[in-house]
Amino acid sequence: MADDGILDVLIIGAGFSGVCAAIKLKQAGIKDFRIYDKAGGIGGTWWNNTYPGAACDIPSHFYCFSFEPNANWSRLYSPQEEIQAYIEYCVDKYGLRSHLNLRREIVSLTFDDASGTWTTLMKDGERVRSRFVINGSGALHKPSTPAFKGAERYSGISMHTAEWDKSFEPSDKTIAVIGSAASAIQVIPAIAEQAKHICLYQRTPNYILPRNDFAYSETWKKRFRRFPLLARLHRLMIFYYLELKVFPVITRSAYRAKRAEDAKRYIKVMTRGRRVREKMVPDYEMGCKRILISDDFFDALNRDNVELVSEPIGEITEKGIVSASEERLFDAIIYATGFDLEGHMLGIEVTGEQGQTLKEAWENGAQAYKGVMIPGFPNYFLTTGPNTGVGTTSVVFMIEQTIGWIMKCLRKAGRDRIVSVTEEASEAYNRDLQADFPDTVWTSGCQSWYRNAEGRMEILYPHDARTFRRQMKRIDPRHIKMRRAAKTATPQRQAAQ
Ligand SMILES: Cc1cc2nc3c(=O)[nH]c(=O)nc-3n(C[C@H](O)[C@H](O)[C@H](O)COP(=O)(O)OP(=O)(O)OC[C@H]3O[C@@H](n4cnc5c(N)ncnc54)[C@H](O)[C@@H]3O)c2cc1C
Numbered sequence: 001m002a003d004d005g006i007l008d009v010l011i012i013g014a015g016f017s018g019v020c021a022a023i024k025l026k027q028a029g030i031k032d033f034r035i036y037d038k039a040g041g042i043g044g045t046w047w048n049n050t051y052p053g054a055a056c057d058i059p060s061h062f063y064c065f066s067f068e069p070n071a072n073w074s075r076l077y078s079p080q081e082e083i084q085a086y087i088e089y090c091v092d093k094y095g096l097r098s099h100l101n102l103r104r105e106i107v108s109l110t111f112d113d114a115s116g117t118w119t120t121l122m123k124d125g126e127r128v129r130s131r132f133v134i135n136g137s138g139a140l141h142k143p144s145t146p147a148f149k150g151a152e153r154y155s156g157i158s159m160h161t162a163e164w165d166k167s168f169e170p171s172d173k174t175i176a177v178i179g180s181a182a183s184a185i186q187v188i189p190a191i192a193e194q195a196k197h198i199c200l201y202q203r204t205p206n207y208i209l210p211r212n213d214f215a216y217s218e219t220w221k222k223r224f225r226r227f228p229l230l231a232r233l234h235r236l237m238i239f240y241y242l243e244l245k246v247f248p249v250i251t252r253s254a255y256r257a258k259r260a261e262d263a264k265r266y267i268k269v270m271t272r273g274r275r276v277r278e279k280m281v282p283d284y285e286m287g288c289k290r291i292l293i294s295d296d297f298f299d300a301l302n303r304d305n306v307e308l309v310s311e312p313i314g315e316i317t318e319k320g321i322v323s324a325s326e327e328r329l330f331d332a333i334i335y336a337t338g339f340d341l342e343g344h345m346l347g348i349e350v351t352g353e354q355g356q357t358l359k360e361a362w363e364n365g366a367q368a369y370k371g372v373m374i375p376g377f378p379n380y381f382l383t384t385g386p387n388t389g390v391g392t393t394s395v396v397f398m399i400e401q402t403i404g405w406i407m408k409c410l411r412k413a414g415r416d417r418i419v420s421v422t423e424e425a426s427e428a429y430n431r432d433l434q435a436d437f438p439d440t441v442w443t444s445g446c447q448s449w450y451r452n453a454e455g456r457m458e459i460l461y462p463h464d465a466r467t468f469r470r471q472m473k474r475i476d477p478r479h480i481k482m483r484r485a486a487k488t489a490t491p492q493r494q495a496a497q
Pocket residue numbers: 012013014015016017018036037038039043044045046049054055056057058063104105106107136137138139140141183347348383384393394395396399
């Protein structure tokens with residue numbers, strides 16, 4: 001930290017976002033930064049989600065940093081342990097350990113107009129001042145557990161997939177899995193063989209397509225190590241496959257209808273029994289909710305010890321779950337019920353210029369310029385902010401583009417300038433962005449976690465990842481303003497260029 005006790009940059013979160021930001025800061029010669037995370041380790045999503053079967057669903061060679069390829073990915077879709085090990089490797093390679101502050105939860109950020117600095121308040125009462133804040137607190141770190149009537153009475157084992165108890169032994173247990181989306185279709189195949197009986201409580205069926213996963217042979221790993229260009233080409237192939245083949249399923253209605261028919265046929269072929277088949281085929285447009293992939297879920301579902309329950313849950317009792325008129329008894333209830341997205345956006349109390357809070361600024365919905373900057377909140381950057389999700393691409397790719405843009409801002413800000421986005425630029429950006437949604441499947445009427453309670457799209461970006469990359473290439477000086485603080489806070493700051 002500089003003599004004046006003010007950090008250059010404070011980073012929130014030690015997941016892909018925080019680690020990427022830290023690496024880029026170091027590479028730019030900015031060493032005066034700290035990373036804070038409330039978790040007990042690094043990795044973010046991959047530190048938290050350790051349930052059996054957890055893995056990425058974007059191919060690994062593209063679900064990693066472009067500047068740090070990994071020739072040793074074991075499979076097309078690597079398991080959680082490998083992704084966690086990759087993040088740990090990056091932290092060590094770029095010497096980030098000494099910058100880490102774990103088990104430190106941030107509760108508020110307050111901007112001081114006079115000095116142009118942010119004060120970050122930790123849950124333990126410590127305050128840290130910094131010029132910049134990069135908020136990489138992620139979208140999926142607050143497990144969401146529906147408030148079922150009576151849930152507190154349940155006396156068996158109860159846990160969310162994102163809070164997995166590693167000592168849990170599924171053998172010979174009767175288990176309820178609530179939720180049938182991404183985590184459920186990974187965890188069920190991983191425990192079905194050991195469990196005595198599993199009941200899958202499904203509210204809405206999902207489009208589930210084949211994953212086509214495979215292990216990379218030692219020969220291929222050797223080739224990737226020997227010829228880094230080959231690994232780059234492989235990454236590019238994945239990128240363009242997702243952009244040109246998968247993204248149009250969501251954006252082109254004629255193509256989508258055809259693919260939806262194929263997908264429904266696949267689900268029918270893969271499920272055993274007419275009753276289950278009927279409940280597993282979605283009746284909404286494909287792509288409106290996240291499209292899932294699995295090679296082993298249907299095999300698990302077809303097992304004699306796995307049962308689909310598609311009636312709504314009435315209440316949870318001391319020993320089990322009541323749905324319709326029947327009570328089923330369970331040794332364990334696993335909540336595969338996703339994450340609280342609204343809580344993430346406003347989980348930290350942020351107060352910007354002239355005492356305006358982020359809650360006030362987002363009264364009519366969360367929005368940011370390019371998903372990164374909010375008018376009235378200078379020197380404050382988001383990494384996976386509103387409308388930055390392209391469901392068919394790697395979030396790590398999106399993070400890299402965003403951090404590239406933030407670094408350009410920091411370079412321009414130099415040693416003593418304050419960066420802010422104009423209200424007009426942010427309004428125009430978001431007006432155009434929201435205007436591009438009506439032609440897409442996400443506004444076709446089905447409700448999904450992509451939209452907020454009022455139906456406004458706050459998660460997804462309406463275009464493909466190449467468009468996002470293009471828009472993050474440069475800084476528009478008409479939109480981004482630089483000024484000096486009234487009271488220069490950091491006279492001998494190390495230059496940010
Ligand atoms: C099970 C699962 C599988 C996924 N698979 C894929 C995939 O295949 N492909 C893909 O592209 N994306 C996937 N994702 C999305 C994934 O979240 C992103 O890819 C990526 O890991 C996000 O990284 P991040 O650093 O932005 O956020 P995170 O990984 O969520 O990290 C944020 C960190 O911020 C910390 N934090 C939050 N609030 C505070 C606070 N107030 N104070 C201090 N620390 C705080 C959290 O503890 C967390 O460690 C998956 C998500 C889940 C849950």
